Amino acid sequence: MAELARSVAPPRGIEEILLETTTAAVELIPGADTAGILLVAKGGKFESHAGTTGLPHELDELQHTLQEGPCIGAAVDETIVRTDDFREESRWPAYSAAVVKIGVLSGLSLRLYTTERTAGALNLFGYEPTVWDTEAVTVGTVLAAHAASAIMAGRQDAELKSALATRDRIGQAKGIVMERFGVDDVAAFDMLRRLSQESNTPLVTVAQRVIETRG
Incomplete structure (x- = not known):
């Protein structure tokens, strides 16, 4: 045992x-x-x-x-x-x-x-x-x-691996938004959060779309 x-x-x-x-x-x-x-x-x-x-x-x-x-x-x-x-x-x-x-x-x-x-x-x-x-x-x-x-x-x-992957995607999306709009990480996260709320879309989905369309 x-x-x-x-x-x-x-x-x-x-x-x-x-x-x-x-x-x-x-x-x-x-x-x-x-x-x-x-x-x-x-x-x-x-x-x-x-x-x-x-x-x-x-x-x-x-x-x-x-x-x-x-x-x-x-x-x-x-x-x-x-x-x-x-x-x-x-x-x-x-x-x-x-x-x-x-x-x-x-x-x-x-x-x-x-x-x-x-x-x-x-x-x-x-x-x-x-x-x-x-x-x-x-x-x-x-x-x-x-x-x-x-x-x-x-x-x-x-669940831990999924949570870490989610955090990583949101982090990547924040970095893209910061670079594109010249804002800090707090403002970048707020932009993602507002977009999530306004489109009634999960935050991680919004982050993934930002990553996929960053070009």
Whole structure:
């Protein structure tokens, strides 16, 4: 777990970290034959990540089609959703019947605490009936927290890079305006800001247009 925690630090890619997490889940949790991560973005868009095999993605697609299943429940509503034997599961009748035909008999889904915009779950599946004990749930919960940390760290890094790029574009536009009109940086920024307000256009868009048309 200490090795996984260190892996969250940039410049490691999010997908690589998530795959290490799902791989660790299969290695550490008895009964977990495959694992993946499901994210449900705002608007209901499904995203499958870091499957140790192609099966988790297939099951995510199945739940999306049927609009029922444990992964959706864990991603959106429940903290932990467990099924020891899908042949006896009554909460999602269509989904349970379908996964049994595929050969999946047990599942454990643990919610990822990410942001208000996105819900997610770490999903484990077994080819045999599995009694998911306290140790399995504990290890899974820790791994789910690790995955959530990686997702949030990656998004913060992306937002920071976007903010820096925005600041750089505005700075370039200010320099162009200063040179063209012989004004200082405060006046140049005020000109850009007023143009943004009067045209009801984001400031960064105005800045980009200034840069593109500086000739």
